[in-house]
Amino acid sequence: MHSPELLKGTLQTIVLKVLKDHGKMYGYEITQRVKELSDGHILLTEGALYPALHKLEAEGLLSTETVSIGKRIRKYYALTSPGKVQAKERVAEFVDFIQTMGSVLQVKLN
Template identity: 55%
Template structure:
């Protein structure tokens, strides 16, 4: 992911939001989708993506479907019911965070 502390800790929220919007996705697809949406600005660290997906799966936030695609097995991830609720909560929390940060930082940015 883009080398900034601001983006740290947001990987799972990004993944969950994408899965909420797209139904089910596989690992490579997630990395490409993020690149596409952010026009290459944000690049997910692939080494961190799969551990995050597995952690969410173990927590019951995601469930998997495995299919044979193009001579290999592919693991698709999708949100569980618990995951859908959790995504809504996280997005609400993120909105609050952005609003508060704007209120705190915007006056200072205007003076620069």
């Protein structure tokens, strides 16, 4: 995992986009999916993820559904309609940011 400094501010974008691509997921599942997609480079910590999920839910971007698997609980999160819009906007914003950084750092992204 590379310097976590750069990761700041990307958590919500990641969560929203992953949920958009994979449909409803529970917290732990998100951490695993992101770990997979990033080839082990991005490891979401629970202390960051759960509060983020709660916040997105409070903002109406996510809806929840709690399911019991045996005696274990899973809390599924899914995008609401505004959540889908936000997901798109956040990704676009990120791409924009990358383009700008590319100009400043004079690097080619491909």
